[in-house]
Amino acid sequence: MRTEYDVPEDAWYAVDGGVPPAVAIEAGQCDLLLISYLGIDFRNRGERVYRLLDSKLVFHGDLPRTGQTLRYDISINRFVRQGDTTLFFFSYLCYADGELILELKDACAGFFSEAELATPLGVVVTEKERQRRAALTKTWFKPLAYTDKNHLTAADLELLADGRPGDVFGPHHAQDPGLNPALRLPDARLRMVDEILIDRTGGPRGIGAITAYKRLEPDAWYFECHFPDDPVLAGSMVAEGAVQTLQAYLLHQGMHLVLPDARFQTIIGLETEVQVRGQITPAHSEIRYEIEVMELTLLPRPSVIADILVYLGDKPVIRMRNFGIQIREKEGTPYRPPLGGVPEFLGRRNRSGEPAMINELHLAHAAKGDLGTAMGPEFDVYRDSRAPYIPNGDFQFVDRIMRLDGTRGDLKPGSEMVTEYDSPADAWYYAENSHPHMPNCVYMETSLQAAILLGYYLGATLKQPETEYSIRNLDGRATLVKDVDLRGKTIRHHSTLLMTSAVSGAVLQNFRYELSADGEVFYTGESLFGYFSEAALANQVGLDNGTYVAPWIEQAAPDDVRRIELPAEAPQFSGELRLPGGHFHLVDHVDLVEDGGRHGKGYLHGFRSIRPDEWYFDCHFHRDPVMPGSLGVEAILQALRLYVLERGLAEGIERPRFALATNVPMSWKYRGQILRHDGELRFDVHVKEVRRDGERLVVIADADLWKPGLRIYELTDVAIEVRPDDTRDQA
Known part of the structure; x- marks a missing residue:
């Protein structure tokens, strides 16, 4: 069956001429129309009602606009009958003025008795799904603007519907008047969320856990319209609450700031799975959304993807997986630099209000x-x-x-x-x-x-x-x-x-x-x-024209070498000084010769095995992975800190802390690179000055770093300090 829906020019639900996802989805009511036309009522005899169970949604184009005609091509693909229960599987394609924008596939619906609907099992979370969630890795996202406003009330959501994020989240979230008129929530008639609680670093990925509530009114229009004599909240309206919550989260993260005139859009090509295992009726007073953010990114446009469970009380009744919303510029809106690279204002100001050229x-x-x-x-x-x-x-x-x-x-x-x-x-x-x-x-x-x-x-x-x-x-x-x-x-x-x-x-x-x-x-x-x-x-030949120059420890063969192991969990030392960890686990072990080295004031030879999956390879650089030279320097600084700890050089300094030395110019020379499969790096540190000025300790050294067979880094006057920690006094 093919059906059409003409979106009114003055549609009550539109936001700046844009149609919300709920309407684009709900206007595909043709599956129920088609199965009714085929005669399902002769089988059900008025004793069973329609409920959607499962579906997958894929958007292939932008959301519709007012004035467009939506065409739905609907196919019922098969029937399954279990006793008196009829299930049917269907799909549809939605076109806006002839352009494919939405596909519903692998959808399943059925007709159920009142008794069958009265005892829903809810969404069942399997052990396999729990394991999948537990295996997710933590990540991190830096908001474009920070805010302490993590509890949004109905009044706050009304301000977001008025296009006033700065009044909700703070002045750094505001843009110039006239910018981004479409980046607002729908008005109160379509509002499907009343309260939002945000934990920016929560969830299994560490980039967001959100709880949202919708308080239901038994005589509200969304029950009266759906269906006659069988009031139930449409799944598209439940999804709209999730859409609005994620829209609010994108604004909370400041994602709107990078474009001057954009819309909330769905993410093209993203397949969203929906599972419904319970009905929401006028007998229910509230639904609760538990949202876990799975992806938060600026690429290719500001986007959020989440997994969502919708609860009635303590029972999850709807699950939406891979649910995504994006901010994308309107067609024809400048969004990148022009020829020459200097654009007109693209919407972003810094914390001081100065316009950014590129954001x-x-x-x-x-x-x-x-x-x-x-x-x-x-x-x-x-x-x-x-x-x-x-x-x-x-x-x-x-x-x-x-x-x-x-x-x-x-x-x-x-x-x-x-x-x-x-x-x-x-x-x-x-x-x-x-x-x-x-x-x-x-x-x-x-x-x-x-x-x-x-x-x-x-x-x-x-x-x-x-x-x-x-x-x-x-x-x-x-x-x-x-x-x-x-x-x-x-x-x-x-x-x-x-x-x-x-x-x-x-x-x-x-x-x-x-x-x-x-x-x-x-x-x-x-x-x-x-x-x-x-x-x-x-053709890189390192610092020595391709010849191997051995570290000092191999040339001098000292007798008084002491090896210190540095496991991934940095060892604890007595006192307040400690070594860094996490991303800074850059040294596996150090060989210390207390009076060794070319200056006779201390020598350290460090070693680190290199795995192909080290975190920094994917960061530096995209499609050209190489260990950052600055992390090689950081490994050498870690060895210098170890030298201070092992020699007890900071004794007597009250509340000591490590710091980078001030007013000691450091120079470096790089003539090679550590790649994924190099297997290891080694470095020499030659201490050349240790000076104590009251409660300030300064240690200065020269250093070299090797990849297998080649010396590739040379550092002069790499230095650290130990000084009293004055940050607590300032606090």
Whole structure:
């Protein structure tokens, strides 16, 4: 059977001319119409009622608009009869003005007696499903704007229906007047949620657990309309409550901020499974949604995917798995940089109200997505080929480009870029560091990633689009000017291009940069990068022209070597000092020679086995996995901390804490890379200065790092401090 529904131009349920998912789904009422036309009432004789049991939904296009005609092609595919009960299996295709937008498949419905409906079993969660859930890995998502508003009342939801997220979640969630008029909840008549409780880091994936409630009214229109003489809440209306809850969650996470004029849309191609094992009638006063967020991402557009159980009391009666909502720009709306890379305002302001040139959506694409979306149509040439990406996931430390003083294609010295990174107070690198201050690898990476963006955004590789380049850091020098507690602050990078040089198979660029927070500079540096062809990378010879130079321990063969094992769970030491763990498990064991090394003041030789599945390979870089050099430096810093602990050098310092040394310029040279299958890394640390200035201890060393057969990193003046912990005094 084919049916049609003309969506009214002034449809009461529309939001800025958009049709909610519930209407698009419910307008496919043709399965009941078709089976009635075939004569099911002659079998049921008025003693049985229709209930949907199972279905799978796939959206193939955008949600309908007012004024469109929806066409449904419905097929009943088979019947099953069990005694007096008739089940039928059906599917339909929905077209909006001739374009396929929605498919319902593997659907099952039946006709049941009052007695059969009175004793529902509810949704049965099997042991296999419990095991699947338990096996899920935790992840992390940084909201684009933080809020303490985690309990939404009916009044809050009314504000969201008015398009006022800033009034609910705080001023950082607000946008300029006139932006995103469609990103609001439906009005009260279609409102299927009255209260929402949010745990942003809850759930089995650690990215969201949400509880929502809908208080039911026995004489409400949604019972009167569905069905005559058999009032029951439509499954499409239950789904609408889940839609509205996830829409509120996207706003809670600040996902609306990256586009100027967008809609809530379903996720095209996502298959959602729905299972109904109980009916909701006027006798019920409330339904409860328990929502576990399974995916939260900016790619390709801000999206949330969740698993949902709907409860009547303590019994789950409806399950929706792989249920997703997305924010996507309206057709024709600017959403990416134009030619030249400098767009009009795209909707995002920073915490100070300054308009961003390029925002988190674009940098998510620069890290692991479509480079044309990230930087403009010039980069569409890389749509079907590998190109350099900035790091992604847990290792992406730039959020926005605020300003570019330069011209795409002009690589002469002097171009400047201002970028920002919001450092969340609950970031993994604070929790897992040896003290909850920023670790060296984040100082290095956030500054280097910002510098990379300047050169890449200007078009360092665009003159040779046929060459598949990889980007590598070669040399650098940086100084921590001041140790600032950066938790919850915005880091601002100011990068300047100093040089561009094209050589055979490579493009080299040198940058100067400084980092500040609240207007105060705390980190400065200069660094050289190279874009290398595959052939150029294949010919790496390390720091010693391809020859093997043995570590000091192999050359000197000292007798007084003491091995210290460092398991994944960092060992506990007496006192308040400790080693980092988690992502920072970068050393398996260290061989210590207390008076050894080239300076005779202490020597450490470290070892770490490398697995192909180490967390950082997927983060650095997309389609070009390599261990970040900054993590090699972090391993060496960990060995220096161990040296302090083993020698008891911090004794007498009250409430000691480890810190990166201030005003000690560190320089590095990289001439190789640790890849997935290299198997191991080794490093030498030669202590050359230990000085105690009152309650400040400084340890300075030189270091080298090897991959099998090659010395590839050389560090000069790598340093740590131990100083009194003053953060508790400040608190």
